[in-house]
Amino acid sequence: MSELQLRKVAIGVTGGIAAYKSIEVLRGLQRAGCEVRVAMTRHACEFVRPLTFRALSGAYVIVDDYSADNPDPIAHITFSQTIDLFVIAPATANTLAKLANGVADDFITSTYLACTAPILIEPAMNSVMWNHPATQRNVQKLRTDGVHIIEPDDGEMACGTIGPGRLSHPERIVSVALEILSRSREQVSPSGSSATQDLINERILITAGATREAIDPVRFISNRSSGKMGFALARAAVQRGAQVRIVAGITTAAPPSDVELIEAASAEDMRAAVFREIDEATIFIAAAAVADYRARHSSPTKIKKSDSDMILELERTPDILSEVARHRKNGQLLVGFAAETDNVTSNAQKKLSQKNLDMVVANDVSREGSGFDSDRNAVTILVRDNPLPIDVPLSPKLEVADRILDEVARLRRPAFSATSAESSKQ
Numbered sequence: 001m002s003e004l005q006l007r008k009v010a011i012g013v014t015g016g017i018a019a020y021k022s023i024e025v026l027r028g029l030q031r032a033g034c035e036v037r038v039a040m041t042r043h044a045c046e047f048v049r050p051l052t053f054r055a056l057s058g059a060y061v062i063v064d065d066y067s068a069d070n071p072d073p074i075a076h077i078t079f080s081q082t083i084d085l086f087v088i089a090p091a092t093a094n095t096l097a098k099l100a101n102g103v104a105d106d107f108i109t110s111t112y113l114a115c116t117a118p119i120l121i122e123p124a125m126n127s128v129m130w131n132h133p134a135t136q137r138n139v140q141k142l143r144t145d146g147v148h149i150i151e152p153d154d155g156e157m158a159c160g161t162i163g164p165g166r167l168s169h170p171e172r173i174v175s176v177a178l179e180i181l182s183r184s185r186e187q188v189s190p191s192g193s194s195a196t197q198d199l200i201n202e203r204i205l206i207t208a209g210a211t212r213e214a215i216d217p218v219r220f221i222s223n224r225s226s227g228k229m230g231f232a233l234a235r236a237a238v239q240r241g242a243q244v245r246i247v248a249g250i251t252t253a254a255p256p257s258d259v260e261l262i263e264a265a266s267a268e269d270m271r272a273a274v275f276r277e278i279d280e281a282t283i284f285i286a287a288a289a290v291a292d293y294r295a296r297h298s299s300p301t302k303i304k305k306s307d308s309d310m311i312l313e314l315e316r317t318p319d320i321l322s323e324v325a326r327h328r329k330n331g332q333l334l335v336g337f338a339a340e341t342d343n344v345t346s347n348a349q350k351k352l353s354q355k356n357l358d359m360v361v362a363n364d365v366s367r368e369g370s371g372f373d374s375d376r377n378a379v380t381i382l383v384r385d386n387p388l389p390i391d392v393p394l395s396p397k398l399e400v401a402d403r404i405l406d407e408v409a410r411l412r413r414p415a416f417s418a419t420s421a422e423s424s425k426q
């Protein structure tokens with residue numbers, strides 16, 4: 001029996017040309033063992049008939065809950081409270097606008113307001129409509145409200161325009177839906193109660209991966225970071241209710257599929273991306289392995305070899321974390337990493353005080369089976385005002401991430417936040 005068997009998923013189909021792709025979403029979820037029900041807007045029925053979804057789902061498809069043949073007189077409440085996930089795909093610009101503003105003038109929007117299950121939205125529309133500031137504002141609002149959003153794909157639209165706005169592949173929507181379902185299952189403890197949502201009011205910005213500093217168009221300076229630790233922190237933080245954004249350098253690991261990710265290849269790009277986002281963040285976790293040096297003069301053309309040695313002059317990259325610490329706003333909590341090979345704790349302690357951080361996570365990268373590109377890690381967590389280092393033994397990175405977030409959540413509790421505000425004034 002599949003782990004997700006009997007998980008109940010509702011699909012809301014709104015009126016766009018991509019409505020036919022929802023059939024594939026429904027089939028994919030059913031293949032994974034989910035029980036699926038469908039609701040549609042009136043305009044969606046112009047593209048696909050409710051009968052198609054009824055035949056495939058084996059259940060009444062609600063378009064108008066006031067309709068005489070609707071078997072349930074308070075369908076938006078019963079429907080919304082008996083599901084484990086509400087997927088709205090495709091979501092039109094109009095539906096996004098209504099959801100973002102709490103307008104409940106049809107079955108799907110009323111169900112959204114009455115729903116306590118996680119919500120996954122897949123917008124699809126013409127590129128100009130998608131890029132419109134009003135749509136982007138609405139998407140942002142929905143993210144702030146804790147909705148999972150899959151960005152539409154780039155490509156050719158039904159109207160012939162090329163750009164972002166195409167409904168993402170149904171397999172991708174299904175895989176993100178299953179990931180959300182398995183996370184919400186993990187959040188239920190064996191006793192059946194929900195796991196802690198202790199970061200629910202936090203907006204966490206995380207840097208992840210390595211940076212790449214160009215020497216010329218084909219050569220660069222970089223390091224072995226895979227991004228696994230930063231991505232594990234993002235996954236664990238989402239599970240605990242936080243809103244998360246990642247600024248990722250070069251990574252080889254798969255990022256969490258429903259977390260907003262901003263790409264930044266070099267230290268300079270990463271710095272710019274972090275400073276665009278930092279004002280909104282309540283917590284900053286610098287898990288990226290930022291190259292400390294770059295070529296002073298990167299060549300725009302390929303450097304040809306000669307018979308003599310080559311001397312590469314290096315200069316320091318901006319220290320993003322220190323700069324964030326210098327400009328930090330009251331109450332912002334800052335976590336750094338320290339990759340060390342010797343004197344791990346004392347070197348990390350220096351970083352904690354010199355960079356004016358709240359926490360440093362030190363890892364011994366010389367240790368076999370942990371650190372860079374490994375699925376496991378062993379770390380020592382140093383927290384300001386706590387003289388005792390916390391040792392986390394070699395464990396999967398998701399568990400290490402949770403242990404780090406335990407300390408973050410502890411620092412956010414009222415007794416600690418007063419001190420955080422104090423230290424941020426320095």
Ligand code: CTP
Nearest residue numbers: 286287288290317318319320321336337338339
């Ligand atoms: N960091 C940063 N910007 C840099 C370098 C590092 O934001 N240019 C961040 C990393 O993401 C990490 C922490 O700072 O959280 C690491 O600090 P750093 O002093 O650079 O550590 P190491 O690179 O390990 O320093 P050193 O090489 O001196 O040991």
